[in-house]
Amino acid sequence: MGEKILLIEDDQKLGVQIVDHLTKAGFDLIWWTEGERILPGVSPSFALLVLDLMLPGVWGMDILKHLRTYSDVPVLILSARNATTDRVRAFKLGADDYMTKPFWPEELVERVRARLRRPTVQKTGPVKFGHLQLDVASRLASVRGKSVCLTRVEFDLLAALARRAGEAVTRRWLVDSVLDPDKEGTERTLDVHVSHLRKKLGIDNLIETVWGIGYRLRTGARS
Numbered sequence: 001m002g003e004k005i006l007l008i009e010d011d012q013k014l015g016v017q018i019v020d021h022l023t024k025a026g027f028d029l030i031w032w033t034e035g036e037r038i039l040p041g042v043s044p045s046f047a048l049l050v051l052d053l054m055l056p057g058v059w060g061m062d063i064l065k066h067l068r069t070y071s072d073v074p075v076l077i078l079s080a081r082n083a084t085t086d087r088v089r090a091f092k093l094g095a096d097d098y099m100t101k102p103f104w105p106e107e108l109v110e111r112v113r114a115r116l117r118r119p120t121v122q123k124t125g126p127v128k129f130g131h132l133q134l135d136v137a138s139r140l141a142s143v144r145g146k147s148v149c150l151t152r153v154e155f156d157l158l159a160a161l162a163r164r165a166g167e168a169v170t171r172r173w174l175v176d177s178v179l180d181p182d183k184e185g186t187e188r189t190l191d192v193h194v195s196h197l198r199k200k201l202g203i204d205n206l207i208e209t210v211w212g213i214g215y216r217l218r219t220g221a222r223s
Helices: 012-024 060-067 084-093 105-117 152-163 171-178 187-201
Strands: 004-008 028-032 048-052 075-079 097-100 127-129 132-135 140-143 146-148 207-210 214-217
Touching: 004 012, 012 028, 012 105, 048 060, 048 105, 060 075, 060 084, 075 105, 084 097, 084 171, 097 105, 132 152, 152 171, 152 187, 152 214, 171 187, 171 214, 187 207
Parallel strands: 004 028, 004 048, 048 075, 075 097
Antiparallel strands: 127 132, 132 140, 140 146, 207 214
């Protein structure tokens, strides 16, 4: 049996479809139709949470916010809500991915696979990418053992790329996840922050430009 995934989705028809596709893809599915069961502080034994936002009795954002007080398990949001404000809030609360309904189940399967292939940046300890060490809990970054002073945006940008290491991450996703949409939420501003971050890290090609898409943190640099 493959890695265990928890699905919280109240739509019966959609839930059956998701369970069917992910099970056929080799994953071990647990399906809940309500979210209250996770609120008391369930110690997750699953590798990924697929979470609907519009649930009976509880708002999915509240589940995500609560979960992040004690767990770094990756979370993929499913929602019919496609407003930028909802996406920004979800990412700031700790979501790792966000898919809007309707969607192709085959795309969901591939996103789940991609998420589980990537290293999880934990709040409880540092992760290394070659000469770079990143500690999310302490908000510290170091290169070759020497601390690197990063601004709030630079650190959040680096952490966002690390959470999706090896993946081509769009500029739009990074803007929504990292920048304040009311003050600095432009792709041009993002490019400036990436340029400053690269200079401070001083590691050649750690943050690659994926032309026409965005940026990627090289997993080949991970040690």
